[in-house]
């Protein structure tokens with residue numbers, strides 16, 4: 029069990045209504061690791077995360093979580109397993125305070141107020157800025173603070189696998205560095221993380237292993253460092269650097 033993947037897809041197909049986007053996805057996300065999902069715009073990264081969080085139905089294939097077949101399970105059931113999705117674009121409740129947004133993450137958990145307060149303190153320990161701004165409306169946060177709030181809300185759902193779509197989009201390098209440090213610390217405490225990240229160097233540097241997607245398929249898989257050194261990957265995704 030300890031070595032089994034936290035989630036695994038075998039031949040997964042999914043999409044939107046009649047439209048098929050994912051074509052026979054085989055991935056195993058290793059427990060306790062940071063895994064990156066890389067691919068160009070429209071490759072299907074967000075769709076894959078939506079399938080993993082049960083937000084869209086599967087059109088074929090099998091989905092295992094903790095070795096259990098969860099194919100067809102609804103989002104609430106997937107969430108209850110600790111598979112938590114921080115969506116692209118953050119999706120905060122702008123008029124609500126930072127703290128109320130964080131508490132929304134714990135909405136479906138049956139835990140005491142004391143436990144919620146301990147979890148809030150943990151999020152504030154990870155992101156001290158959020159503590160300073162806890163009574164402020166989420167809409168008034170900076171982009172970086174909004175991303176911290178979105179990740180914090182995910183943490184309030186008690187994730188065992190935290191899936192973050194577009195970690196660094198629109199954020200300054202310094203903020204990205206802070207977020208990366210926070211993710212490393214969470215991972216060091218044992219949390220598994222699945223990350224979509226446009227900045228391929230940041231992603232491959234941070235992750236243990238990565239899957240490369242293209243046109244709804246997985247086209248490569250390997251250790252982060254190994255992919256970073258791979259001439260084909262460098263040519264396809266890091267070409268700008270070689271000039």
Ligand SMILES: Nc1ncnc2c1ncn2[C@@H]1O[C@H](COP(=O)(O)OP(=O)(O)OP(=O)(O)O)[C@@H](O)[C@H]1O
Nearest residue numbers: 044047049067068069070071072073074075076116
């Ligand atoms: N709600 C939807 N209805 C129909 N097609 C969709 C929908 N959402 C996404 N698609 C299509 O699915 C494909 C994959 O989109 P997806 O958002 O998963 O890509 P992505 O890899 O996350 O891209 P990006 O890097 O731009 O976020 C695209 O061709 C897109 O047009």
Ligand SMILES: [Mg+2]
Nearest residue numbers: 073074075116
């Ligand atoms: Mg996307």
